[in-house]
């Protein structure tokens with residue numbers, strides 16, 4: 459395993475120029491934050507934008523604000539196949555996760571189920587009070603696959619229940635000519651390491667709602683800032699990422715278990731801070747960078763799509779056949795558990811960057827299990843056991859693609 463070319467499963471490279479911009483950003487201070495906010499507002503065509511320490515932090519702030527508007531409502535409806543950061547943020551905000559099963563092909567809500575989750579309570583005798591438990595619905599654009607936000611709207615018969623778009627994995631993507639993250643009442647993006655575009659860690663909130671924005675602004679003003687030391691540590695981390703994300707060196711961080719690379723964990727105790735000027739500085743020229751990253755990932759995804767369409771004769775492997783404007787990894791479903799394990803093991807040995815995603819559906823997270831006793835989300839559970847992803851980031855060379863395809867076709 460040592461010294462072997464090893465692909466990271468996901469990567470948005472951080473270049474030396476970015477780090478220099480970060481340091482300049484640090485010295486510009488608040489001005490740098492304002493620059494990034496202004497650019498984001500213009501790009502997305504929205505009225506309000508706020509910057510925090512992560513996607514989880516962004517969601518937590520949104521939820522806390524919504525909770526203050528409707529203090530009697532506690533439940534947040536999310537797809538049961540999901541990033542564990544989402545229930546982490548819901549718990550952090552003092553709220554309850556309510557789950558809905560998904561559609562296997564889109565990974566979006568199963569809309570028949572969603573209508574039930576949201577409105578079934580209406581039919582029972584204590585209908586109204588029951589239904590008033592739902593504080594918000596989160597439409598999730600998992601792996602850059604657009605969720606049908608308009609359809610979520612049709613499932614909600616209470617206009618007071620807002621839609622939050624989780625666009626953590628879909629920055630830059632579009633759906634029917636509209637940018638992902640501009641269709642709900644409020645949305646958030648992640649600038650974390652494995653996302654479409656990264657400032658090491660970071661989160662963006664967008665909204666057109668003036669009243670919401672007013673409250674979000676107050677909440678953010680109360681958040682602590684990154685200290686000078688915090689920003690120096692981020693800068694050192696950026697240098698380390700710059701060096702060790704390269705496939706020729708990635709074996710090293712990957713072999714250090716305490717880094718927990720690629721692990722999805724449930725943990726409500728994350729930092730909740732304002733974004734630092736260093737991070738905003740790292741993001742300089744982000745439109746250009748995002749565009750080029752999206753082009754490369756789309757091109758690589760197309761390559762895999764074509765290769766498998768022509769090659770994979772066995773029906774055991776189902777590839778993603780979606781035309782995505784902003785894929786971040788290439789999805790594959792493998793029904794046969796042994797075959798899947800085998801492929802993951804071989805990838806591990808050969809450094810191919812093929813990865814399982816979330817280890818289980820949200821209802822089966824140890825800390826949350828009790829909340830979902832008697833409930834079942836079979837499609838979400840199955841997806842967690844079937845899906846693997848192929849890397850499509852800029853470090854994936856033509857030779858890597860050939861090796862990956864060969865490995866899967868041979869399976």
Ligand SMILES: *Cc1c(COP(=O)(O)O)cnc(C)c1O
Pocket residue numbers: 511512513514515540541543544598600624626627647648649650659660661
């Ligand atoms: C990564 C992610 C988040 C959380 O973002 P962080 O910046 O890692 O906190 C939320 N939702 C989804 C779907 C994600 O992939």
